[in-house]
Amino acid sequence: NAGVTQTPKFQVLKTGQSMTLQCAQDMNHEYMSWYRQDPGMGLRLIHYSVGAGITDQGEVPNGYNVSRSTTEDFPLRLLSAAPSQTSVYFCASSYVPGELFFGEGSRLTVL
């Protein structure tokens, strides 16, 4: 049972480049979410989804897109990376409103 799997673990981008952070879960959770973690800021919610085809914005959605075509996958897209998006990104899933299961994180640096 893999739980929540995030790829890649590390990524370096140049300003203006695009990329997709992948997140997959094998627990049949309807709820999936993306957070970013910056020093001293805790975790801030970017986008979340309550099921396939349903997504909504969190606290800091600007600069990020998401889609949910299947229950298992919830990719996070950066269309034009900026240095302010340098952060550690976590994907999490759950049966709402229960406990969240987290991936190990994706560390992104934008130069």
Add this chain to the structure above:
Amino acid sequence: SQQGEEDPQALSIQEGENATMNCSYKTSINNLQWYRQNSGRGLVHLILIRSNEREKHSGRLRVTLDTSKKSSSLLITASRAADTASYFCATARTTSGTYKYIFGTGTRLKVLA
């Protein structure tokens, strides 16, 4: 703005002592959860307390919830060096018919052997 604010931001204690962390939040909630994060790793769920509960125990963990004050506390008894980590509270609340989980800023706990 973030839902939860925790204090203290950092806490350093000796092994065997108790550690208490506090969390305050702003709106009504369905439940409140505590998570632990070891350096550079993902968060791990510790305990969940529902809005109609006042206290909950799990091993060396004790959580209280005061919905009238919109606050919660996490007590770790007889701390160990292995408890060194960051601890976060998260509130689960409904908004527009769906749930959001909003995290606090965290408390960094250091337990000295």
